[in-house]
Every structure is written in structure tokens, then in C-alpha cells.
Amino acid sequence: TVSIVLFTSDLRLHDQPALRAALDATDAVVPLFVRDDAVAEAGFAAPNRAAFLADCLTDLDHSLRERGGRLVIRSGDLVEEVCRVVTEADADEVHLAEGVSAFARRREERLREALESEGRRLFVHEGVTTALPPGAVTPASSDHFAVFTPYFRKWSEQHLRHPLGAPRTVRVPDGIGSEKVPARGDVRGVSAGLAAGGESEGRDRLTAWLRRDAGAYEDQHDDLAGDATSRLSPHLHFGTLSAAELVHRARRKEGAGPAAFVRQLCWRDFHHQVLAARPDASHADYRAREDHWRTGRDAEQETEAWREGRTGYPIVDAAMRQLAHEGWMHNRGRLLAASFLSKTLYVDWRTGADHFLSLLVDGDIANNQMNWQWVAGTGTDTRPHRVLNPVRQAHRYDPDGAYVRRWVPELAGVEGKAVHEPWTLEGFDRAGIDYPEPVVGLSEGLDRFRRARGRD
Ligand code: FAD
Numbered sequence: 215t216v217s218i219v220l221f222t223s224d225l226r227l228h229d230q231p232a233l234r235a236a237l238d239a240t241d242a243v244v245p246l247f248v249r250d251d252a253v254a255e256a257g258f259a260a261p262n263r264a265a266f267l268a269d270c271l272t273d274l275d276h277s278l279r280e281r282g283g284r285l286v287i288r289s290g291d292l293v294e295e296v297c298r299v300v301t302e303a304d305a306d307e308v309h310l311a312e313g314v315s316a317f318a319r320r321r322e323e324r325l326r327e328a329l330e331s332e333g334r335r336l337f338v339h340e341g342v343t344t345a346l347p348p349g350a351v352t353p354a355s356s357d358h359f360a361v362f363t364p365y366f367r368k369w370s371e372q373h374l375r376h377p378l379g380a381p382r383t384v385r386v387p388d389g390i391g392s393e394k395v396p397a398r399g400d401v402r403g404v405s406a407g408l409a410a411g412g413e414s415e416g417r418d419r420l421t422a423w424l425r426r427d428a429g430a431y432e433d434q435h436d437d438l439a440g441d442a443t444s445r446l447s448p449h450l451h452f453g454t455l456s457a458a459e460l461v462h463r464a465r466r467k468e469g470a471g472p473a474a475f476v477r478q479l480c481w482r483d484f485h486h487q488v489l490a491a492r493p494d495a496s497h498a499d500y501r502a503r504e505d506h507w508r509t510g511r512d513a514e515q516e517t518e519a520w521r522e523g524r525t526g527y528p529i530v531d532a533a534m535r536q537l538a539h540e541g542w543m544h545n546r547g548r549l550l551a552a553s554f555l556s557k558t559l560y561v562d563w564r565t566g567a568d569h570f571l572s573l574l575v576d577g578d579i580a581n582n583q584m585n586w587q588w589v590a591g592t593g594t595d596t597r598p599h600r601v602l603n604p605v606r607q608a609h610r611y612d613p614d615g616a617y618v619r620r621w622v623p624e625l626a627g628v629e630g631k632a633v634h635e636p637w638t639l640e641g642f643d644r645a646g647i648d649y650p651e652p653v654v655g656l657s658e659g660l661d662r663f664r665r666a667r668g669r670d
Pocket of ligand 1: 582
């Protein structure tokens with residue numbers, strides 16, 4: 215007997231319930247990945263994610279080969295390709311991790327119908343993409359939590375599935391054709407500093423980070439230059455690491471650092487459960503705006519300056535340049551850059567979210583859109599009118615200016631606190647620096663925001 219394991223956002227062998235169930239059920243298994251045309255058509259296959267994905271598939275194929283198997287890769291319409299492989303392998307069943315996005319769920323339904331019409335069965339495995347599946351904890355009066363803290367409290371009380379080890383052997387039937395495994399080098403337009411992908415890389419990073427850095431996470435996660443966060447987000451996005459395993463491993467360590475890390479992992483589940491309950495929040499405001507709120511200004515020139523990292527606010531520009539160079543940005547940078555666009559410039563959050571998605575290697579709809587909405591004040595923030603002051607934040611989270619000097623080389627020679635306020639430099643000190651004046655004054659931005667929100 216043969217079964218198919220369809221890999222989607224779970225490109226790993228450890229803690230892989232779909233693979234484990236398939237191996238238990240049948241003599242041979244076809245590990246399948248389909249490069250779904252619909253993902254590219256939706257504009258979601260940005261170069262940085264395509265390159266990281268190529269690493270993940272290469273590593274997955276390698277790990278399967280070490281166990282006597284291999285990865286089968288196809289492209290096209292996912293449902294049609296799975297049905298084709300099912301016929302070729304004469305498989306009885308297909309195993310798949312439950313999708314948490316609306317897109318994945320629609321696709322799952324189509325797949326179920328297509329397989330059942332041919333007398334084959336689809337098994338969907340829950341709690342693989344997130345630590346707890348959306349809907350696993352709900353408040354008494356609603357289908358999802360709209361506020362993080364009570365969600366976190368309930369989430370923390372839940373029993374998490376115990377993570378599974380990787381299988382030792384995987385027997386794949388002969389004669390199933392596969393495309394060549396894509397290589398990162400085949401993808402154009404990739405950020406020069408993009409991190410490497412793949413389960414092996416993710417596991418090494420996780421182990422090293424938990425051993426070396428997790429202890430200091432609580433104190434240092436907001437220090438922009440210290441770069442002390444785990445950088446595991448792309449691995450969570452592609453599922454090269456399991457969220458449940460991360461929670462288990464962090465909980466085994468004592469102290470405030472690992473506990474704070476688990477809390478951040480809960481944010482990921484939180485946003486997923488919001489979006490699962492309100493799929494329209496991927497593009498529509500989660501909270502209906504008060505009538506007098508305008509959707510945002512049309513400020514193409516200022517927006518372009520923001521995209522290019524030349525707003526004249528060094529901390530914002532540093533963050534935007536890190537994004538362009540690495541396809542990743544520090545969380546504090548994301549908060550500052552998003553607040554600057556959506557509040558100081560008062561540009562619609564969707565414009566910023568689209569730009570982030572075109573570059574972020576960890577870019578996913580739930581975390582990106584819901585964080586953008588949170589910052590813009592249209593989402594789940596309980597203080598939607600707060601505005602982050604980029605200068606004050608810069609002094610606080612980049613006190614020595616090292617982050618700015620790293621990413622904005624024009625300012626590398628500026629000494630002291632002026633690195634965060636180059637407009638205060640005068641005469642000779644200013645003359646030699648090819649760096650723009652601020653696109654907008656902070657008080658002007660604040661006034662406009664307050665007027666727009668009727669807070670005058
Ligand atoms: P760590 O600090 O090590 O945290 C560990 C893990 O917890 C992260 O890998 C991530 O999975 C999760 N996490 C941490 N903070 C958040 C958060 N605020 N929301 C959800 N999950 C969180 N994260 C994405 O994974 N994809 C995105 O597309 C994305 N877009 C964002 C857009 C904006 C405007 C903002 C403010 C935040 C966004 N985030 C996104 C959340 C957060 O910035 C990143 O998850 C984090 O910076 C990743 O770095 P890390 O792995 O080193 O995080």
C-alpha cells in the first residue's frame with residue numbers, strides 16, 4: 215500500500231504528524247511538494263521567499279535521501295498534481311497538515327472533493343502550522359480573542375501535542391517522476407544578505423540560540439544593534455521548525471528569557487486565530503473605523519522615500535535598508551517603520567504591508583497584515599491612537615547609534631546622539647553628509663494624524 219504526504223508549510227522531518235501517520239498506515243510513502251501556480255498568480259512567490267524555499271526543498275530532499283527516500287516535486291495546479299501522483303502511485307490516501315489561511319483551507323476543500331470522487335481519502339493533521347490551531351481556545355462570547363493578554367493566559371494553560379522525532383527510514387515507491395529540486399541560484403532579485411533556509415539550518419540555529427542567547431532575550435530583544443532575537447521567523451513561516459517543538463524546548467529552560475520567547479511565539483498563534491476568524495482582515499480594517507477617520511493620504515513621493523530608506527529619519531531608514539538587504543527586519547524596526555508610514559505619514563497600512571510582503575522572507579498574511587493593522591490602529595491594539603516617536607525610540611533602542619551606522623553608511627562618521635537627528639548638525643558637520651532632510655516634521659505629522667482621527 216502507498217500513501218502520499220503533501221508538504222506545504224511544514225518542510226521538515228521532525229515533528230511531522232502527517233509523515234508519521236502516513237508511514238504508520240502504509241508500506242511506502244511519496245513525499246510530495248507541489249509548486250502551486252496559484253501562489254505565484256497571487257503574487258505571493260516573492261524572490262526572497264522563493265530562494266529560501268529552494269533551500270528548504272534541497273535540504274528536505276537531502277534528509278529524505280539519507281533515510282532511503284527522496285522528495286517528489288511537481289508544479290501546476292496543486293489539486294490536479296496531487297491527483298495525478300495519486301494515480302501514478304496508486305495511493306489510497308493523502309496526508310496533509312491543516313492549513314491555517316483561507317487560501318490553504320479552500321485548497322484543502324477542493325483537494326478533498328477531488329480525492330473523494332476518485333475513492334481516495336484525505337487525512338488532515340491539526341496543530342502543525344501553529345502551536346495551537348486557530349479556534350482551539352476561544353472566549354465565552356466570541357469565536358476568537360481580539361485582545362492578546364487574555365488569549366495568552368488561556369493559551370498558556372493548554373496541553374500542547376508532544377513533538378515527534380524524525381523517522382529513520384522512508385520508503386518511496388519507484389517510478390514516480392519528479393522535477394529537479396530548485397536551487398536558490400535560479401531565483402533572481404534576491405536580497406544579498408538573505409539567510410539560508412532548510413530544516414538542518416533551522417535546527418542548528420534553534421539549538422545554538424537556546425543555548426547561547428535565550429537567557430538574555432527578555433532584556434535584549436528590543437536592542438536593535440544587539441540583534442539578539444532568534445531570527446527563527448522564516449523557519450516558522452516555512453515550517454522547517456515546528457512551533458510546538460519550539461514552545462516545548464523553550465519551556466524546558468528556566469528563566470525570564472525563554473518565557474518571554476514563548477510569549478512571542480504566542481503572538482504568532484494569536485494573529486493566526488484572528489485572521490482565521492476574520493479572513494477579510496487580510497485586506498479590510500479589522501476594526502471598523504470611526505466615521506471621521508480617513509483611510510490615509512495619497513503621498514507617493516513620501517512613500518517612495520520610505521520604501522527606499524531615505525525619509526531623513528535615520529532609524530526608519532536603517533530599518534528599511536535592513537529589509538532591502540536581508541529580506542528581514544528586527545521587530546522594533548518593523549514597529550517603527552510601520553508606525554512612521556501609517557501614522558506619521560498617514561498612508562494606508564495596506565501600502566506598507568504590500569511592500570513588506572514583497573521583501574520579507576518570513577512574510578505571511580497573518581503576521582504581516584495583523585501586525586500592520588495593530589500598528590496602524592485598525593487592528594487589535596487596545597491603544598490605537600498611540601504614535602511612536604522615531605527620535606525618542608531611536609535614542610531608547612539604539613542608544614549608541616550602532617544600528618543606524620551599520621545600515622546608513624552616510625551617517626557612519628556622525629558622532630554621539632546627532633546620528634539620530636542629523637538635522638541638528640550645522641555648518642561643516644552637515645555639509646559633508648549626503649543624507650536627506652526629514653520628509654515631514656514630526657509635529658506636522660502628529661497634528662495631521664490627530665486631526666484625521668478627530669483628536670484635536
Ligand atoms: P523573535 O523575537 O525571536 O520571536 C520568536 C518568534 O515569535 C518569531 O520568529 C515569530 O514567529 C514570533 N513573533 C515574535 N513577535 C511576533 C509578532 N509581533 N507577531 C507575530 N509573531 C511574532 N512576523 C512574521 O513572522 N511574518 C511577518 O510577515 C511579519 N510582519 C510584521 C510586520 C510588522 C509591521 C510588524 C510590527 C511585525 C511583523 N512580524 C512578522 C512580527 C515580528 O516582527 C517577527 O516575527 C520577528 O521580528 C521575527 O524575528 P525573530 O524570529 O528574531 O523573532
